[in-house]
Amino acid sequence: MTNTRPPRADAIRNRTKILDAARNQITLHGPNVGMTEIAAAAGVAVGTLYRHFPNKADLVAAVIAEYTAHVADDAEAAHRRAAAGSPALCEITTFLGNVVEASATNHGVKAAAHALGAYPTDTTAEQRASIALAKLIEHGKAEGQIHPDITVDDIYLLVATAPTDQPPAVRTRWLALVLTGLTTQPRAAVA
Amino acid sequence: MTNTRPPRADAIRNRTKILDAARNQITLHGPNVGMTEIAAAAGVAVGTLYRHFPNKADLVAAVIAEYTAHVADDAEAAHRRAAAGSPALCEITTFLGNVVEASATNHGVKAAAHALGAYPTDTTAEQRASIALAKLIEHGKAEGQIHPDITVDDIYLLVATAPTDQPPAVRTRWLALVLTGLTTQPRAAVA
Amino acid sequence: MTNTRPPRADAIRNRTKILDAARNQITLHGPNVGMTEIAAAAGVAVGTLYRHFPNKADLVAAVIAEYTAHVADDAEAAHRRAAAGSPALCEITTFLGNVVEASATNHGVKAAAHALGAYPTDTTAEQRASIALAKLIEHGKAEGQIHPDITVDDIYLLVATAPTDQPPAVRTRWLALVLTGLTTQPRAAVA
Amino acid sequence: MTNTRPPRADAIRNRTKILDAARNQITLHGPNVGMTEIAAAAGVAVGTLYRHFPNKADLVAAVIAEYTAHVADDAEAAHRRAAAGSPALCEITTFLGNVVEASATNHGVKAAAHALGAYPTDTTAEQRASIALAKLIEHGKAEGQIHPDITVDDIYLLVATAPTDQPPAVRTRWLALVLTGLTTQPRAAVA
DNA sequence: CATGAATGAGCGTTCATTCAT
C-alpha cells in the first residue's frame, strides 16, 4: 500500500551512517559520547539509532566487528599476495602496518568496548583472519624468514598491543622494534 | 593486635586504604566505578575520600603516581645492580618483566586516567626512571648487547604497550618477542 | 475532554508547569529547594526539567523573566490608561500596587536568582517597562502631581524594596508611606 | 587542676571572633559559606565553633541578635538626644540613616537567616528599640513634624525594606524619598 | 576544651533507554 521511496535501502544506509557516526564521535570525543550525539552526527534521532542497535554495547560491538572484518580482509589480501610469490615477511610487515593504522582509528572504540563489555558475537571475521595469517606464517617459515616458533597468537598479541594512540612516527618505530621478534635475523639500525 | 577504633593517626592509613581500593575497584569494575564504591571498598565514607583527594581525577592521578614511583624504584634498582656488575641486558629484561607485572595491576587505572585527563603533576619519579634507564642502556651498549640505536623512549614505548590485561603466560611471551628488538642478537626459540 | 495521556504538544505545557512549580516551590520552601522537588511539583521527572532548562540558574532566570514581562505589561497598561486621560499619579499608584503584589509571589525567586547569579539575558521586557514608566512620569509631572525630581530609577528603587514577604495589609501601608515621596503634596492620614 | 592560661575570657573572645567571622564571611561569600570557612576565618576549628553555637541557624541568629542590639542602641541614643532637646524628626532621620548603613553590612546575614529560618529567640533588644522609637515618635508628633498616624511598626517597615544591597548613593536617595512618608510636610527636591 | 578527620544525606546534573505520537 505504501508508495513511499526506497524502504529497505534507506535502512541499510542508516545503519552505515550510524556506524560511521559512532566511530567518528567516539574517536573525536572519547568513549563516553552520548547516544544522542552519535545519533545527531548520523543525522537521525535516538529512536532510530535504537531501532538498529538495541543498546550502546551492541552499537560499539558492531563498530568493532566492522574493524575486525577490515583486518580479516587485510590478512586475506596479504596471504593472497604471498601465495602469488611476494615474500611472506614483507607481507606480514605490510599487514601489521595496516592494522596499526586501522587500530589507531579505532582506539577510542576499543576503550568504549572494554568499558561496556561489548564484544562481537560473530567470530567469522576472526576466523577468516586466523586462517589467512596461519597460512601466511607457514609461507614465511618455509621461506626461512619467520622464526619457527611464531604462531598466529603472536601476531594477535602484537596487534593488540600496538600503540594506537601514538603519532605515526612512534607507531613506525614500534613496528621496527617489534618485527625483530618475528624474524630469524637481527635488526638493522632504524631512525 | 590493636582492636581499638581507627583514630587520628589513621588518616594516613586511610589514604593508603583509599589508594588501594581505588586501584582494585577500577581494575575490577572498569574505569567508571563510582567514588562511592571506591570509598566503600576502602571502608570509609565518600566524604573521607574527598577529604584526601579533592576529585576523581586527583585520586586516579595519585594511583598513577604510586605506580610511577614504583617503576622508578625498579629502574634505579636495576641500574644499581648493573653498576655492580650484573649484565645490563639481563637487568633490562628483569625491569621490563617487573614493569609489565606492575602495569597489569594498573591497566584500568590508566584507562581511567586517560578518560579523566588525570596525570600526576609531580614528574620527579619519571625523571628518576629516565635517568636510571639512560644509564642502564649505556651500560648495555658498552657491553655490546643492547642495539646501538635504542633510546629511553623505546623502553617507554614498550612499557606503554605491554599487554597488561593479559594473563602472565601471555605477558611472558610478549616480553620474549619484544626483547629481541632491543638486542644485537637474533632470538632463540621460546615456548 | 481529551482523556489521552499527555502527548508531544504537552512539551509546551510542561514548560509552563515547570515554571509554575519552580515559583511555587521556591516561594514555599526557600531558594534552596532541590530541582527534584520542583520537578515532582510539576509532575515530571528531573530529566524533563533539564530538557527544558539546562540548569538551575536558567530555570530561575526564566521565572524572573516571566515576572519582568508581567511588570512590563503592567507598566504599559498604566501608561495607556494615562494617555487616555486617567491621572498619572493614580496610574502609578495602581502600578506600584500591582507590582508589589506580583513581587510578593516572586520574593524567594529573587533571592534564589541572587544566590545563583541568574539574571535574564533578554532585557527587552525591562526596556519596555522603562519606556512606559518614563512616559508615565512625564505625564504626572505635566499634571503637577509627580515631584519634578522623580526618575524611572526611583520607581525601580521602590519596586525593589517593596516588602514582598509581608501580608497584604502591611504592603498597603508601605505603599501609602512611600507614595508620598513621589508626589508634590503632603500625605493624608491612612489607617 | 588545670594551670593553663585564661579559661573563661578566651571563651568570650572566641565567641566574638566567631560572630565577626560569620558576619564577614557571609557578607563576603554569600549566605551559603560553609561552617568550616567561618571557623577558619575566626581562627578556630569547626568543633570549637559548634561548641559555641549548636548549629548554623543559631550562629546566624546570634549575628542577627548582635545587629538588633546595635539598632536598639541607636534607637535609644536617638531618643536620649531628642529628650535633650534635639528635634525628633532630625533624630529619626539620623537613626534611619544609621540603620540602613548597619543593615547594608548585614544584608547577606539576613538572607542566610531567611534561608535557615533562623531568628533570635531573645526579643529584649527589639523591645528596647520599640520603646525608644515609640517615645521618639511621640516627641516628633508633639513637635508637629511627624505625621500623626505614624507608628513604630512604620519605622520597622521602612527599616526592613531598606535597599541594603545598594551603593551608598542609592541608599541616600531612598532615605530622602521615604522620609517624606513620615513627615507632615512635602518633600524638597533632592539630587 | 580544642581539634579536625569522618560521616552520609542531599544536591545539581547526565545519559542510556523507553514510548506516545
Place this chain on the structure above:
DNA sequence: AATGAATGAACGCTCATTCAT
C-alpha cells in the same frame, strides 16, 4: 518506520554535623 520528549537511576561532589583523640 522515525521522532524526540520523558524517564529515573546513578554520578561526582558538598557541607552541616559528630566524635575520637
